[in-house]
Amino acid sequence: MAVAVEAQGNLLRLAGYSGHDVPEDDLLRACVHCGMCLPSCPTYRLTGQEMSSPRGRLWLMKSVADGRLDLLDPIFDEQMYQCLNCRACEAVCPSGVHYGPLVEAARSQLEQHRPRPFWQRAVRGLAMGWLFGETKRLRALVGGLRFYQRTRLDRAVRRTGVLRLLRMEELEAMLPPVARRALVPGRERWTADDGGRSVRLFNGCVMGTVFADTNRAAARVVARNGAAVDLPVGQQCCGALHVHAGMMDEARTLARRNIDAFEASGDDPVVVTAAGCGAALKEYGYLLKDDPDYADRGARFSARVRDVTEYLAEGDLVPPPRAVRRTVTYQEPCHLVHAQRISTQPRKLLRAVRGLTLIEMKESSLCCGSAGVYNLIRKEMADDLGDRKARHAIETTATEVITANPGCAMQLRASLGRNGSTAHVRHVVELLDEAYGGPRTKPAVGGESRR
Amino acid sequence: MRSEPDDRGGAVGGIDGELPASIDGLTPSTFVAPATAQEVAEVLADAAERGLAVAPVGAGTALALGNPPDRLDLVLSTARLREVIDYEPTDLVLSVGAGARLGDVQTVLAEHGQELPIDPPRGDEATIGGLIATGLAGPRRLAAGTLRDLLIGVAVAHPSGTVTKAGGMVVKNVTGFDLPRIYHGSLGTLGIVVSANFKVLPLPRAEATVTAAAPSWEAAVAAAERLRSSRLDPAALDVMRRDGAWSIGVRLMGREATVGGLADEARALLVGETAVATGAESAAWWRGYTADQAAIAQGDDVVVRISVRPRAVGGLIGSLVRLEEEQEVQVGYLGASVGVGSVVLRLRLAGDNPASRLAALREALLTLADQVVVLAAPSAWKRGFDVWGRPPETIDVMRSLKHQFDPVRVLNPGRFAGRI
Amino acid sequence: MNRTSLVERLEGILGPGGVFHRPSDLLVYEYDGSVDGAVDTALPAAVTLPTTTEQVAAIVRLAHEAGLPVTARGAGTGLSGGAVAQQGGIIVSLTRMDRIVEIDRADRTALVEPGVINLELSETTLPQGYFFAPDPSSQRACTIGGNVAENSGGPHCLKYGVTTNHVLGLEVVLPDGRIVWTGGHADGGPGYDLTAAMVGSEGMLGIVTKALVRLTPAPEATLVLLAAFGDVDAASHATSRVIGAGIVPAALELMDALTIQAVEPAYHAGYPLDAGAVLLIEIDGVVEDVRALGEEIAAICREAGATEVRSATAQAERDLLWKGRKMALAAMGRLAPNYYLHDTVVPRSKLPATLHRVDEISRHFDLPIANVFHAGDGNLHPLMLFDRRRAGDVERVLEASKEILHYCVEVGGALSGEHGIGTEKRDYVTLVYSADDLAAMAGIKNSFDPAGCFNPEKLFPKGYMCGEVRALRAQAMAQKLGIYAF
Structure with a gap:
């Protein structure tokens, strides 16, 4: 039985998948529609409707493949992009369905075949292709933002109401104080005294600019735990945003440049501070699997990637000397807990801090609504999720909400503020860094950090 | 055939x-x-x-x-x-x-x-x-x-x-x-x-019944609540009034080695004089206690079962005690399964025209609880209403x-x- | 009523956000958790997502008036096709009715809407020391409404009983659209036990819009034992010995070698890889009983030939032992791309013979079958492993299940212990019930739903409830007795 698309009373031939990045049939068929994924899915929790569940979306993908649903049917576009790609469903799937690559391929299909108005294409091209395509450009823009905050221009602008007019108020509310200086690969490095091990830090686009100080904190903590840290020159944005948006070509270009940049450092661990980047970097092997020159190199690169919490929790952590007497709660970034299955490690690190009280919040692994740029394009659903998350965080009475991803940090900041909380949002490594003594941290045995 | x-x-x-x-x-x-x-x-x-x-x-x-x-x-x-x-x-x-x-x-x-x-x-x-x-x-x-x-x-x-x-x-x-x-x-x-x-x-490998007299229905219900919220997990827990005296009975089941200890715990939660029966004696105690709840009309006895949500049993017993005085009913027997929410009365109606007095009593009881079943009564008295409520x-x-x-x-x- | 006016009137009840009717929107409501091939999919005419009882009643009245079939749906995790709208019509999806209305500690009850997720009810009440006992394997996703419809069980129903033992009352929308309560806080309500009729009725008698369920106090202590055996016979034997010793464990689960080999490498639960079978036995109660019973069971298992017995009381260790059992289905993905989870019951004493027969069937059809099941109550779950892309696999699976079902019925078993009949097993019902037995069941159906609009084509053999057959049956009855007319 086929569902034909009604178009002015005529039956059209249904467009299936074509071109590159077709959702893989074997991956699709692995889903036996048992429904165990449903409660893990944030959009299903909010809507209670089947099409907004992972199972429903997979069924839609299957229906397109089977010629029962048109690729360009509005429901397909709506559902492929309503998905936060948080991958919570993957973690609970009894059949081990790889949902992420499937939804990304489906989006790629839409990008390839869906007619978009010129201005949309232009904006997407400008933002995703031009701005994120070259880290230098982003650094320049963030520098401007810093100037905007620094000069108190922000207050003046807020008074004018122009932000409301441009519907950028929320965007501004999310933005934390921008780091004074961007972290530029090659310009800063950290040494550890024993000098045996070395670690390559993946800088990222937003992390290396807006959150540059978080990256520095991570580097200090890693160095304090006995590994020299540097940032290979030539590295770019990880391409996660592009993959999530179905812009696979752009993503592959960035992936190749990153692989090139890190290849010189052999098998040294590549440490990442952003969960979203880590998840994407760990999937380079899959992203480039059809590229004869890069398939193996991608897989090798992916095998080196560690989230910073994962890396630190692997060994015995040097006990942080300072007590931090504070109550915190931990919000699990989707791309850490679901995509990378890293859940106990950040908690292990937090427990290593003397004086710290960790109170678990309800639904700590439910998406906060950030999901890359989701909160910018699907504000209503993102706000609902953000409010839910803020309520759970406020319930714990924590004065700090700890997370491990820049998108989450920004979304949490805005959501907490909107719900009347003054709790700070920080990265796990920032808290650890504080317990080690902050910027004055000395490496484990003698030594000193060099700029 | x-x-x-x-x-x-x-x-x-x-x-x-x-x-x-x-x-x-x-x-x-x-x-x-x-x-x-x-x-x-x-x-x-x-x-x-x-x-x-x-x-x-x-x-x-x-x-x-x-x-x-x-x-x-x-x-x-x-x-x-x-x-x-x-x-x-x-x-x-x-x-x-x-x-x-x-x-x-x-x-x-x-x-x-x-x-x-x-x-x-x-x-x-x-x-x-x-x-x-x-x-x-x-x-x-x-x-x-x-x-x-x-x-x-x-x-x-x-x-x-x-x-x-x-x-x-x-x-x-x-x-x-x-x-x-x-x-x-x-x-x-x-x-x-x-x-x-x-x-x-x-x-059950072993069982014990602990009973205790209670000075009032309030004391009996309070003791029952203590037992119910304890770790004892009783097999049965009843508050009763027989021959005008309130008491409480709790039945415990488990392994030989544990039942004794559980009975001691139960005694500690009860006030005043307690008695313990074990084995066949324990079972016999409950047979004796419940015999009056049977749907058997002996003479002019009326047997009524009233069911409420468990939390309302205490209040119901209090209301029954008041009703007894107002309606001149002689409740010879009251047995209440506390955690279940069921109270059975065996009573006699004093005065003239018992059939209409039973109908009136039933109406009064229906204001106290949704479920009132007249389990037994002389046939003639039952004709005026639906005994099932x-x-x-x-x-x-x-x-x-x-x-x-x-x-x-x-x-x-x-x-x-x-x-x- | 034409489609347009149906949709208009539904939108009048629910608003536009509560009704789906475009063909592409309906696609995702054509299935439930059942296995493709064992259960047919079917498209509804419209899907409704009510948020109140009154809306459900209004939808049902409208369907009643239009003579449209109505199929209630929870999370759609069922395995017998219960939530598939076999004859089209309106699906009433209850996922947006997911409030826990009241938790009453004194009464030990919870009043919940049907869309509340099973596990989330227990998670809500556990901090206060109570839990909702029925724990189907899908408890993370399935809804209480679905549990009521299917009378769901789970590992712990060995001691605690199935859903029907935990439902005190129901708010129901009847097929004519009336809203009524059956049962309630106080037991002993007059008349027939309609709550009992509703539980396990597979959505054929009414739609549950609120359920008053019993909460069970959390036990003081819990112990999990893992006993490894050389083969399933020894493990089954040990099961009978434990039960024979007068012990009722909270749960008693058996996993065979194939299951162990799938589970252990994936989850490292600590099951010995060379074991032919393991038993997972949980006991709970007051702390002194649990300790002593644990030792007693361990001794029984050793006597019965256990090669290894381990026990765990700490939550984390217990969770790890259980993890292998709970993730058994997930681990099957390592052995084959697809599986068909079957559900039958045999008398416990017939377990060894049944497992042998299952093994024979497995070899005859060249179909790997793993066994992971509730041994304590004889509830078998043969897991047939196959690859749907391989020609003939699905057919062989269906043939093999038929043989297994036949055997289980032969030795005095039942068609389903907890999954329900639905469309999956409706044509097997005549194996256990005669035409007269089914007529009695039809009597229940007819007294609630004389028009036959609620979840048609379920439970009864195909065609059984349709007008023509009913008329013939009535005629035959009339000829036979002159009185008995459906």
Whole structure:
């Protein structure tokens, strides 16, 4: 039985998948529609409707493949992009369905075949292709933002109401104080005294600019735990945003440049501070699997990637000397807990801090609504999720909400503020860094950090 | 084979147990005691054809239950359907004829260290079929549930002349609608259960009953609440007033080594003088205590069961005590299963015109609780109201159910709720 | 009523956000959790997502008036096709009715809407010391409404009983659209036990819009034992010995070698890889009983030939032992791309013989079958492993299940212990029930739903409830008895 698309009373031939990045049939068929994924899915929790569940979306993908649903049917576009790609469903799937690559391929299909108005294409091209395509450009823009905050221009602008007019108020509310200086690969490095091990830090686009100080904190903590840290020159944005948006070509270009940049450092661990980047970097092997020159190199690169919490929790952590007497709660970034299955490690690190009280919040692994740029394009659903998350965080009475991803940090900041909380949002490594003594941290045995 | 009911009248004398001369004043013209399920069905089909009304009877221990029948022509005894059909101790399942008495069944089970964990008032004499039909239960349902929770299969004879089965001989079964549970408590108005299958349980290895006198009903209820929220997980927990004195009884079950300790804990939670009975004595204490709850009309006794949500039991007892004074009722016996929310009264009505006084008492009780059932009362007094209480809002579904199973109202016409 | 006016009127009840009717929106409501091939999919005409009882009643009244089939749906995790709208019509999806209305500690009850997720009810009440006992394997996703419809079980129903033992009352929308209550806080309500009729009725008698369920106090202590055996016979034997000793464990689960080999490498639960079978036995109660019973069970298992017995009381260790059991289905993905989870019951004493038969069937059809099941109550779950892309695999699976079902019925078992009949097993019902037995069940159906609009084509053999057959049956009855007319 086929569902034909009604178009002015005529039956059209249904467009299936074509071109590159077709959702893989074997991956699709692995889903036996048992429904165990449903409660893990944030959009299903909010809507209670089947099409907004992972199972429903997979069924839609299957229906397109089977010629029962048109690729360009509005429901397909709506559902492929309503998905936060948080991958919570993957973690609970009894059949081990790889949902992420499937939804990304489906989006790629839409990008390839869906007619978009010129201005949309232009904006997407400008933002995703031009701005994120070259880290230098982003650094320049963030520098401007810093100037905007620094000069108190922000207050003046807020008074004018122009932000409301441009519907950028929320965007501004999310933005934390921008780091004074961007972290530029090659310009800063950290040494550890024993000098045996070395670690390559993946800088990222937003992390290396807006959150540059978080990256520095991570580097200090890693160095304090006995590994020299540097940032290979030539590295770019990880391409996660592009993959999530179905812009696979752009993503592959960035992936190749990153692989090139890190290849010189052999098998040294590549440490990442952003969960979203880590998840994407760990999937380079899959992203480039059809590229004869890069398939193996991608897989090798992916095998080196560690989230910073994962890396630190692997060994015995040097006990942080300072007590931090504070109550915190931990919000699990989707791309850490679901995509990378890293859940106990950040908690292990937090427990290593003397004086710290960790109170678990309800639904700590439910998406906060950030999901890359989701909160910018699907504000209503993102706000609902953000409010839910803020309520759970406020319930714990924590004065700090700890997370491990820049998108989450920004979304949490805005959501907490909107719900009347003054709790700070920080990265796990920032808290650890504080317990080690902050910027004055000395490496484990003698030594000193060099700029 | 189509049998004539009249032919079987003579067979009755050979059956042990007494068959009633009448039910609520109506005297049947015929007694039958079929020997097989198929015979029961044939009797029913025949009755249906002739438009006769049939009252199934087991041991006759709860005949006072129900409204006076609209009609009564034939009493059908299940006494000859009493064999153990199948018993697999290793599977913990038992299939038994409806006419078997619970006491006999428990004896058979006890030989293998097993039991049906139920303790309906005067239940040992009652038949399995009667217990299913009346749905009467005792204090142990607090932890063990009622017979319906153990009933896994039935065979039932219908006025259509068929014998149907539902459920089976396994403890877990979702094949089709749960008919066994629907027959439970239906007072034989949908069909006559001819045999039943049960899940049985291991006998508790040891048991103890701790009792204590209480200075007031408030003290008794408070003690019961303490026990209920303790770790003791009692098998039964009742507050009672007998001969004007309040007391509390708690039944504990478990391993030999633990029950003693649990009893000590229970004593610590009770105030004042306590007594402990163990083993057979413990069980006997509960048999004695619940005997007065049976749906048996002795003289002018009235037995009433009032059910409320468990949290409301204390309040209900308080209201009953006040009502007793206002209405000049002599409540000789009050037994309350605290965690269950069930209170049974055995009472006498003082003064003139007891029938209207009973009707008034019932109205008053219905202001205190949604569920008030007059379990037993002199027949004449029961004619003014439905002894089952207010008809439920689903009464039309129930009527339709009755119509599906017994369209010409052969079985116990008028006796069940809503005079079905 | 034409489609347009149906949709308009539904939108009048629910608003536009509560109704789906475009063909592409309906696609995702054509399935439930059942296995493709064992259960057909079917498209509804419209899907409704009510948020109140009154809306459900209004939808049902409208369907009643239009003579449209109505199929209630919870999370759609069922395995017998219960939530598939076999004859089209309106699906009433209850996922947006997911409030826990009241938790009453004194009464030990919870009043919940049907869309509340099973596990989330227990998670809500556990901090107060109570839990909702029925724990189907899908408890993370399935809804209480679905549990009521299917009378769901789970590992712990060995001691605690199935859903019907935990439902005190129901708010129901009847097929004519009336809203009624059956049962309630106080036991002993007059008349027939309609709550019992509703539980396990597979959505054929009414739609549950609120359920009053019993909460069970959390036990003081819990112990999990893992016993490894050389083969399934020894493990089954040990099961009977434990039960024979007068012990009722909270759960008693058996896993065979194939299951162990799938589970252990994936989850490292600590099951010995060379074992032919393991038993997972949980006991709970007061702390002194649990300790002593644990030792007693361990001794029984050793006597019965256990090669290894381990026990765990700490939550984390217990969770790890259980993890292998709970993730068994997930681990099957390592052995084959597809599986068909079957559900039958046999008397416990027939377990060894049944497992042998299953093994024979497995070899005969060249179909790997793993066994992971509730041994304590004889509830078998043969897991047939296959690859749907391979020609003939699905057919072989269906043939093999038929043989297994036949055997289980032969030895005195039941067609389903906890999954329900639905469309999956409706044509097997005549293996256990005669035409007369089914007529009695039809009597229940007819008294609630004389028009036959609620979840048609379920439970009864195909065609059984349709008008023509019913008329014929009535005629036959009439000829036979002159009175008995459906």
